Amino acid sequence: KNEVxxxxxxxxxxxxxxxxxxxxxxxxxxxxxxxQQHPGGGIVSLFMLSSGKKKHGRLIATINIQEKHSxxxxxxxxxxxxxxxxCAVTNTDKLIFGTGTRLxxxx
Amino acid sequence: xxxxxQSPTHLIKTRGQQVTLRCSSQSGHNTxxxxxxxxxxxxxxxxxxxxxxxxxxxxxxxxxxxxxxxNYSSExxxxxxxxxxxxxxxxxxSLNSYGYTFGSGTRxxxx
Numbered sequence: 001k002n003e004v005x006x007x008x009x010x011x012x013x014x015x016x017x018x019x020x021x022x023x024x025x026x027x028x029x030x031x032x033x034x035x036q037q038h039p040g041g042g043i044v045s046l047f048m049l050s051s052g053k054k055k056h057g058r059l060i061a062t063i064n065i066q067e068k069h070s071x072x073x074x075x076x077x078x079x080x081x082x083x084x085x086x087c088a089v090t091n092t093d094k095l096i097f098g099t100g101t102r103l104x105x106x107x
Numbered sequence: 108x109x110x111x112x113q114s115p116t117h118l119i120k121t122r123g124q125q126v127t128l129r130c131s132s133q134s135g136h137n138t139x140x141x142x143x144x145x146x147x148x149x150x151x152x153x154x155x156x157x158x159x160x161x162x163x164x165x166x167x168x169x170x171x172x173x174x175x176x177x178n179y180s181s182e183x184x185x186x187x188x189x190x191x192x193x194x195x196x197x198x199x200x201s202l203n204s205y206g207y208t209f210g211s212g213t214r215x216x217x218x
Contacts, residue, residue, distance in 0.1 A: 031205075048207075093163055
């Protein structure tokens, strides 16, 4: 069993839909990260969370430390949101990654 | 502020050869970590360097080695390349493992 699990693995949406990606982890963490990876491979850090909720534009990330669960929400999705979204946790100063959720948003 | 730059962006090597990948850290960062991402998988931690010393290593054999320089840039060296080493290699810099900035990666193909 992976230490960081994401669901769903693949997600297809119509433009404008509300999207949720889930992440569960089984190890102790000091922080949880939501990352975005485009086809070229480069990774952009979207959020780093250790508690509560953060919002940036149309993106919202939440974390429940007791349940070891985090969610990434995208409101009013747009085709440019199409990418792989990766959840990662900081465990003993190293990152452990989930396998990612591939999101495709169609016009 | 500068970001993280990796070079080269793409590389093709023959099985058994050696390769060196390079990573410049973001200004003000003192920690560099390296990850291997196979196709369709999440990145896997290779190792991390903090102030020129290796301070964490994932489940990779000794033929994966690295260096960090006084300016905090870093190299990843892989000896005796195998076909399964074909992957995207990502580096990330941080300040004391807090807040990561990623490079765009080096795509290595071993034939």
